[in-house]
Amino acid sequence: MLSKSQINLFKSLQHKKFRTEHGLFLVEGRKSINEFINSAYQVDTVYQTYTTDPKLLNLSHKINSQQISLNDLEKISGLKTPQDAVALVKIPVWPALSTDILKKSFSILLDAVQDPGNLGTIIRTADWFGIGNIICSEDTVDVYNPKVVQATMGSLARVKVHYVNIEAFLRNNTLPVYGALLNGQSIYNTNFGTEGLIVMGNEGNGVRPAVEKLITKAITIPRAGQAESLNVGIATAIFCSEIKRNTFK
Secondary structure, three states, X not given: XXXXXXXXHHHHOOOHHHHHXXXXXXXXXXXXXXXXXXXXXXXXXXXXEOOOOHHHOOOOOOOEEEEEOHHHHHHHOOOOOXXXXXXXXXXXXXXXXXXXXXXXXEEEEEOOOOOHHHHHHHHHHHHHOOOOEEEEEOOOOOOOOHHHHHHHOOHHHOXXXXXXXXXXXXXXXXXXXXXXXXXXXXXXXXXXXXXEEEEEOEOOOEOOHHHHOOOOEEEEOOOOOOOOOOOHHHHHHHHHHHHHHHHHO
16 A cells, blocks of 8 residues: 555646656556656656556566555546556666767757647657657756656657757757758758758747747748648648658669
8 A cells, every 4th residue: 555645746737847856757557657667768667556566577686566456546547547556766867968969869848838748749759750859948848757758658758858948059069950940941852961960949839030040940841732731740740750751762
């Protein structure tokens, strides 16, 4: 049985303030937990119900585990329909970000993306296309928000997400900067080369003017229908697909 303090800890981790304070975030579901166990992240403790087959989790002697009741699981889960296991994972500290780390590769740069589902989708998309780094403005939704973590379906275990002052970062950057803008060169006529940053903007306002000034090449996804805009997660997937298209030929 979980103690009251343990339950309170789990509930507190729904909020960024306490995730930062404790240096922990939540991962729910056996599949996602296994992804983090087999990654550079450090899994602190796994809580699983008595009905969970322990062989289905890649636990080692280095990872604490505790069996709990379904009632306790419902108390600590942030999901309407709790899965069979929840893990506490330590928030990592990645090496300082620099252009040298990003050379000869593509990275996604997000300007004030607010929706947890969108960020989760973008992380999952980056993982699919082999993009290892996502750079976020400081006002982008927290990557360790439980809704973001859940939406990544375990891909967060393989994609590093950094938070920076993006204006300062771009001023010191030496890589090509491609921006998703309404007025720009067609993405289908663009040669992206072998490296660069792909800037995607806020769901409602797009890329803010101060960031737009630092973009070296404006790129647009041509519209054939009547929709006013594309979801930022979908737009990011189109950019990633075009960037990688020649790689697969």
